[in-house]
Amino acid sequence: MNGRGTFTHTLWNDYEVIAANLFDGESRSFDDRIMTYAVFVDPPFARVGMSEEEVRKDGRDALIATMPRCRA
Secondary structure (H helix, E strand, C coil), rough: CCCCCHHHHHHHHHHHHHHHHCCCCCCCCCCCCCCCCCCCCCCCCCCCHHHHHHHHHHCCCCCCCCCCCCCC
8 A cells, every 4th residue: 555565564554544544633644654674584583672691791680491492
């Protein structure tokens, strides 16, 4: 619809912008949106928050878990 990508989260935001303009009387635009992207890898990789090294350096109490590596 907007010619800037077809990621699910982008299309959902397209809906939010259009619905706000049609039904809520807002004046929203696609122009000020920061385009996001994703890279999918196998095995999945993600990080949220501090790394183990950052936690240890900061001296915080934390639960740290590890998983054995998968040998394919």
